[in-house]
Amino acid sequence: MLTVNRTRPTTGAGRISRVETLSLGTAWRDFSYVRITTDEGLVGVGEITHPYRGRETSALAEAMGERHLLGADPFDTEEIWHRMYQGDFLRGGDVGGIVVSGVDQALHDIQGRYLGVPVYRLVGGACRDTVPVYANGWYTGPREPDAFARRAVETVAAGYPALKFDPFGAGSGELSRDERRLSVDIVAAVREAVGPDVELFIEGHARFVVHEAVRLLDAVAPYDIGWFEEPLPWTHIDRYAELRARTSIPISGGEHFHNRYEYRRLFETNAVSIVQPDLSMVGGYTEMRKVAALAELHSMVVAPHNSNSPFCTTATAHAAFATPNLKILETFDGLLEPYVFEALRGCLPVTDGHLPLPTAPGIGVDLVDEVFAEHPPTGGFWNMFAPGWEKRERR
Template identity: 75%
Template sequence: MLTVDNTRPVGPAGRISRVETLTLGTAWRDFSYVRVHTDAGLTGVGEITHPYRARETCQLAEAMAGRHLIGADPFDVEEIWLRMYQGDFLRGGDVGGIVVSGVDQALYDLMGKALGVPAYRLTGGACRDRVRVYANGWYTGDREPAAFAERARATVAKGYTALKFDPFGAGLGELSRAELRRSIDIVAAVRAAVGPEIELYVEGHARFAMHTAARLVRELEPFDLGWFEEPLPWTHIERYAELRARATMPISGGEHFHNRYEYARLFATDAVDIIQPDLSMAGGFTEVRKLAAIADQHAMVVAPHNSNSPLCTTASVHAVLGMPNFKILETFDGLLEDYVFDAVRGALPVVDGHIDLPTAPGLGIELVDEVFAEHPPSHGFWNMFAEGWEKRDRR
């Protein structure tokens, strides 16, 4: 089973004949993609963005093509997933997880195009008429309560009904008394600016010691948060349940896990109330559907992480439409330059904090090579443990 079998009858997409990668530079981060061609003349696309390792993900995708993809039928998604994961001896990790995820997206794109239906028709259909999204990345700039409040009001004015932000600056492990007060003052200013009806999510970026996280859940209680995200490092996953027992708001997390095997400890310890798999990291359509089903067994809901490009936003919409325990989808799309949407032509737009049902076959996206050529990758890096990281000045 772990080798390409060219003797089987082939499906309507034909066989995979070529795999290529592309990377687009932006002020936020470099976005990387895989494009899969078949001998039937179809192409499918998926996102393989890594915030810092664009070269590595592209190189691995191209290497995997020869080992596991060329000659395969795109409809054999389960076998191809296993072939890449088991056959390439992946044992977790971000680069391999991202490549498997992006290739899986491209396969669903190919299947949808071959059948003439949107990809979500192949992943459970639709449980809802549109997908609610929340804004992230809106708070770039000065880390002052008044500045956060102003930007929050402007974002809500665009139609968003939910916002996420990290008020903690470069905090790691512990916060000084001054930094603690400043962080809480930022949350208070945002809540006062947007009113009680807007849902607020606070990001911890998996970086606090237990006693600091416990102090923060007490300090944040008055602001009626929709969730507190990743307050503890995942090296201390067993303490998440203890923190949940102290918190009045839901605890969320899971973006750093790349498949059901890595998620196993999260589920076994009931670490969170809300899981946050990323369609471009957690195994693509094939794996995220399984994670959602396991989450449902644990009375958890799903709010996918998505700090990627509009391609991943669009693919995530297809993925969550048929997910009964879906809550809300993250998007950074409002932060991006206009040319990003030119590069990933056909990406679904955010309108009044929602994204409507897709109608085009597959994912409905084509990559425009000319735009990629005009905006090459910068391979920049921003260190979120350094002062001023929230300005996202990549160096």
């Protein structure tokens, strides 16, 4: 097994001396983090949130800390990434992929803090002055066209000129005629309510068979949809290109892939037009840059997925600033309780649908332990295949 090299000279940042995890409970989901400290007193944070397996990611992060991180130089990101992936025999997968991602974020955070520069300076510099974002999670409430339309108007008024939503309820495979009609009516109502200048993205949650996906793409085409996300399960990745050939709506996806190796089939099959790596799943900054470069090679743009906390929004913004082929970044920040922002001190604010250029060293966010202690994790579960899930009723 690969081992830590404790004899190689290090920078003044020192060697990793402590790896710990913290979790915060919210009504949306439990947010989890890994915090890494060096013997020189530098601290870096990364997000290891899993929608349902926060205890598992936390346990693995702490175990990986003992096996691969203690005594390591936090600047050796490529070696540490390789050590965790190969040395732990991960071979992909959600829990391991998330842990590697969070550790990689924390290492870059330490590096930026030591050097006194924001992380985007370490991963390519700035390609733009601001990063555009879109809102998700805004459509809590009844699955009715009027209710969706009202919430859409409120969200746009709050400063989000782009929205994503899933109008399909608990449907999967095929929809009944009534369900298909209701879903399309929701899309039509949102478009009419917000007008022609707001970007709309449709979420499919990877659950339709091919002929149903074709029907839905045809049905929503009149409403000027910016993309249709994950219309098919990824077990049918070879058929994504078939859908792309049958519609003018861009197809997007990729959030569930955890490294460049898992992304290989997506690129080989030209499955999508818009690639959606998640910084807290794809392998952190180290792997995000490689996936974005491969996307550029295949004439694809990048719209990072982010259904996690404001920490991940800020952390991903650093990668987004440095990505030449960026399209837009996702955020759920408008859905969250005020104490979340107290627990995550220093998150970038969303203003008029954009995130500003970071100025703080590292990622720029500190965890406030006292707030975490006041809001412990709850272990909630969202069942997207149960009627009413979009109301965010905890189950």
